[in-house]
Amino acid sequence: MPLLFVFAAILMVRVLTLDPPPGAGPDQNVMSGLGFIWNPDFAALLDPKVWLAAAGQIFFTLSVGWGIIHTYASYIGPDDDVALTGLSTVSLNEVAEVVLGGTIALTASVVFFGVVKAQAIAGQGSYDLGFHAMPLVMEQIPGGRLFGALWFLLLFFAGITSSVALMQPTIALLREDFGLPRNRAVYVTGGLLFLCANPVLFFLSHGFMDQLDFWAGSFGLLLFGFLEIVVFAWVFGMTRGWAEINHGARLRIPRIFHFVIKYVMPLGMGAILLSWSATNLLPELTLEKVAEADRPYVIGARLLLVGVLVCYWIAVRAGSRRRAALEGAA
Amino acid sequence: MTLAGWIFLTLAWGFVLGLAGYCVVRTFRDG
Numbered sequence: 026m027p028l029l030f031v032f033a034a035i036l037m038v039r040v041l042t043l044d045p046p047p048g049a050g051p052d053q054n055v056m057s058g059l060g061f062i063w064n065p066d067f068a069a070l071l072d073p074k075v076w077l078a079a080a081g082q083i084f085f086t087l088s089v090g091w092g093i094i095h096t097y098a099s100y101i102g103p104d105d106d107v108a109l110t111g112l113s114t115v116s117l118n119e120v121a122e123v124v125l126g127g128t129i130a131l132t133a134s135v136v137f138f139g140v141v142k143a144q145a146i147a148g149q150g151s152y153d154l155g156f157h158a159m160p161l162v163m164e165q166i167p168g169g170r171l172f173g174a175l176w177f178l179l180l181f182f183a184g185i186t187s188s189v190a191l192m193q194p195t196i197a198l199l200r201e202d203f204g205l206p207r208n209r210a211v212y213v214t215g216g217l218l219f220l221c222a223n224p225v226l227f228f229l230s231h232g233f234m235d236q237l238d239f240w241a242g243s244f245g246l247l248l249f250g251f252l253e254i255v256v257f258a259w260v261f262g263m264t265r266g267w268a269e270i271n272h273g274a275r276l277r278i279p280r281i282f283h284f285v286i287k288y289v290m291p292l293g294m295g296a297i298l299l300s301w302s303a304t305n306l307l308p309e310l311t312l313e314k315v316a317e318a319d320r321p322y323v324i325g326a327r328l329l330l331v332g333v334l335v336c337y338w339i340a341v342r343a344g345s346r347r348r349a350a351l352e353g354a355a
Numbered sequence: 356m357t358l359a360g361w362i363f364l365t366l367a368w369g370f371v372l373g374l375a376g377y378c379v380v381r382t383f384r385d386g
Binding site for chain 2: 055057059060062063064066106109112113115116117119120123124275276
């Protein structure tokens with residue numbers, strides 16, 4: 026992972042020193058790229074879609090709301106400094122995202138394609154911009170093909186390690202609640218994941234991936250993050266929660282965050298979910314903006330998501346009953 | 356790139372780099 030940071034820093038410097046390509050338009054330069062990212066558009070703050078996308082993005086990159094952070098957190102000992110560990114994770118993640126990632130892919134896209142085309146490519150799919158722009162950036166640096174291969178290899182490892190963390194709660198469920206040995210739990214989880222991943226690959230051009238990305242990777246993260254903060258602050262309780270956060274912490278957390286966690290976060294996240302749902306939920310559910318040819322795939326993606334959720338619900342309930350029965354028998 | 360864009364860039368980069376730097380220093384100092 027430190028190697029990825031080093032490569033990213035090298036690439037960022039290269040992107041910030043890129044010359045406009047031959048025959049470039051007036052907006053195809055580094056300054057326009059930075060302006061594309063950083064020039065504020067305050068009118069956008071009135072659009073609930075922007076708030077949902079921003080919240081989904083930050084939750085996605087921080088691995089909050091979909092099991093990954095729980096897996097990492099489970100390795101922290103009871104006396105470890107949760108406050109400093111959490112703050113370090115968040116701040117280093119934001120350096121990677123705000124300083125390195127955003128600068129590289131977005132600025133390079135504007136330099137090579139211009140603002141309008143970069144927006145169009147971004148609109149075609151969640152990950153298209155990076156995969157279109159990065160190979161072009163690699164061509165501009167000495168040994169670019171080697172760097173390019175290494176860059177995508179490192180990204181692959183970054184992705185697969187996150188996938189391992191993402192699978193871990195399911196593996197733990199199968200092991201602890203259903204008594205499966207570790208290797209069988211891994212085979213079952215990996216097999217199910219393989220089956221579910223196939224339609225993503227085969228129907229990528231029909232928006233299958235984008236549906237999963239939006240409902241699971243944006244809306245779902247905010248929804249589950251909202252449920253988690255309500256459970257933490259109001260069910261577990263802030264008195265116990267605050268004691269947990271501060272236990273073993275050498276970093277003194279300002280008291281204002283007690284108020285922020287208890288009131289500001291649930292209210293803010295609830296407001297985003299409600300305002301987005303009020304204006305966008307019905308058009309989304311009725312497939313208003315989906316092309317006729319893509320509708321079966323979009324419906325299939327949604328059915329897959331619902332099916333996965335229902336299966337998890339049944340598995341968690343059955344597992345809890347099985348564990349309770351075993352504990353009762355003991 | 357407008358003046359407001361530069362202000363946002365400076366604030367965002369300064370905040371995340373400063374916070375990350377602080378965390379790295381605290382982690383090494385406190386062990």
